[in-house]
Amino acid sequence: MASAGREFFQERYEQLGGEVASVQITQSIRVNTLKTTCKELISRLSSKGVVLEREPLAKNAYRVVSSPFSLGAITEYLLGLYALQEVAAQIPVEVLAPRQGELVLDCCAAPGGKSSQIAQLMKNKGRLVCYELKPHRLKSLLVNLERMGVKNAVVFRADVSRVRLLNKEFDKVLVDAPCSGNYVLEKGWFEKRRLEGILRNAQIQRKILSSAVSVARQGGVIVYSTCSLEPEENELVIDWAIRNLPVKVVLANVKGASPGVVDVFGARLHSDVSKCARLWPHKTKTQGFFIAKLVKK
Amino acid sequence: MSFDEFLLQFGIKEKVEVKQIYRSFFRVRDESYLAHRPVWVDECLAHIRNGKIVPSVDFLQWVSKRARRWARVGAKAEWLFICGRDLKSSSIEDHNNPSSGDFVVILNDRRECLGYGVASGPLSDGKLTIRRVFDIGDLLRRERKRRKV
Numbered sequence: 001m002a003s004a005g006r007e008f009f010q011e012r013y014e015q016l017g018g019e020v021a022s023v024q025i026t027q028s029i030r031v032n033t034l035k036t037t038c039k040e041l042i043s044r045l046s047s048k049g050v051v052l053e054r055e056p057l058a059k060n061a062y063r064v065v066s067s068p069f070s071l072g073a074i075t076e077y078l079l080g081l082y083a084l085q086e087v088a089a090q091i092p093v094e095v096l097a098p099r100q101g102e103l104v105l106d107c108c109a110a111p112g113g114k115s116s117q118i119a120q121l122m123k124n125k126g127r128l129v130c131y132e133l134k135p136h137r138l139k140s141l142l143v144n145l146e147r148m149g150v151k152n153a154v155v156f157r158a159d160v161s162r163v164r165l166l167n168k169e170f171d172k173v174l175v176d177a178p179c180s181g182n183y184v185l186e187k188g189w190f191e192k193r194r195l196e197g198i199l200r201n202a203q204i205q206r207k208i209l210s211s212a213v214s215v216a217r218q219g220g221v222i223v224y225s226t227c228s229l230e231p232e233e234n235e236l237v238i239d240w241a242i243r244n245l246p247v248k249v250v251l252a253n254v255k256g257a258s259p260g261v262v263d264v265f266g267a268r269l270h271s272d273v274s275k276c277a278r279l280w281p282h283k284t285k286t287q288g289f290f291i292a293k294l295v296k297k
Numbered sequence: 298m299s300f301d302e303f304l305l306q307f308g309i310k311e312k313v314e315v316k317q318i319y320r321s322f323f324r325v326r327d328e329s330y331l332a333h334r335p336v337w338v339d340e341c342l343a344h345i346r347n348g349k350i351v352p353s354v355d356f357l358q359w360v361s362k363r364a365r366r367w368a369r370v371g372a373k374a375e376w377l378f379i380c381g382r383d384l385k386s387s388s389i390e391d392h393n394n395p396s397s398g399d400f401v402v403i404l405n406d407r408r409e410c411l412g413y414g415v416a417s418g419p420l421s422d423g424k425l426t427i428r429r430v431f432d433i434g435d436l437l438r439r440e441r442k443r444r445k446v
Contacts, residue, residue, distance in 0.1 A: 078433040143440045146353045154330045155337035
């Protein structure tokens, strides 16, 4: 049996209760409350002809209804008053809910959208520690931190397994793991992905999650997320974590999301996996996403 | 160029405590992480590029509030300037009489700093043109240049 192609993935999604739908995602922005307010920015952009609409899935998110120009090159963008960030990508940090004064770890930080969102919720107070292994992705992370006015971060170009050397216990940890992505974001996604690659990602994801859990404090929160719809990178990773790491799953509580799938291709997973959130593009009209909230025992 | 020399270009004599990490300058609140060789700590102030210092977006705002010379431009010139263009006298709406060779910070209608340049002639009748040295569009150009590699 082929392990790639549209039909292969479509059949898999149908078995999980999903489907492949033609979803046109709209551009969204996240207002950077470190530098401005939602009211101020909306008024400023609307005076330039930009029409924005409140996006209910995330707190500071606005959908771009129309704009006479690219929103990625104007003064307001360059000054860091907002970030271009798809609404589903804003949810993991909201689930993590970092607060002022906490010690927070971002395991795979580039390109920095979620890192700057963490600093924003922390109001630049406390400590955000970011790890990024890939040198070619580091530049985007640093440019984003600079533009968004992040002042409480420390960034390491290293594998997150080295975080142990810091000898710290983190209050909150974000594992936005590298993944195979999803068909909504990438043209020709079905043709480019194979099951073997997905399984390889799953090994890396388990390793990263394991490092993350090892440095979280007891009672600390770990949010695991991917923009993949593949259960091997999502529910199966969390099922493995429940059985092998000192964590329990708590309800992710994401508006409009479906519960994590517990029957995966004939295998019955731990019932707590259903507390995770799965964003099916055909239901949420966003890109695909998976979010799990764990607490260290 | 030292950090102090960079500030002196704008007539700023205030001392700023900076820590250089690789090719960037930071205002570091907590030095305990430095032993682990980070690439970024706390607040980024500037970078070294081709032997010169270019400020971060936020530090540019700090500089603009203290700079001796400024010029204000309208919306159209604002757009051209952040795209990397020099400023003609006709696009400058207001200024505080810089002399030829002065470093001038460029402000928009909201008095946000867009970058800076060097004043040049003709300065007769208050007519000023500004040769762009740095603008905030540099952030995008920096990132895009990197992506092509």
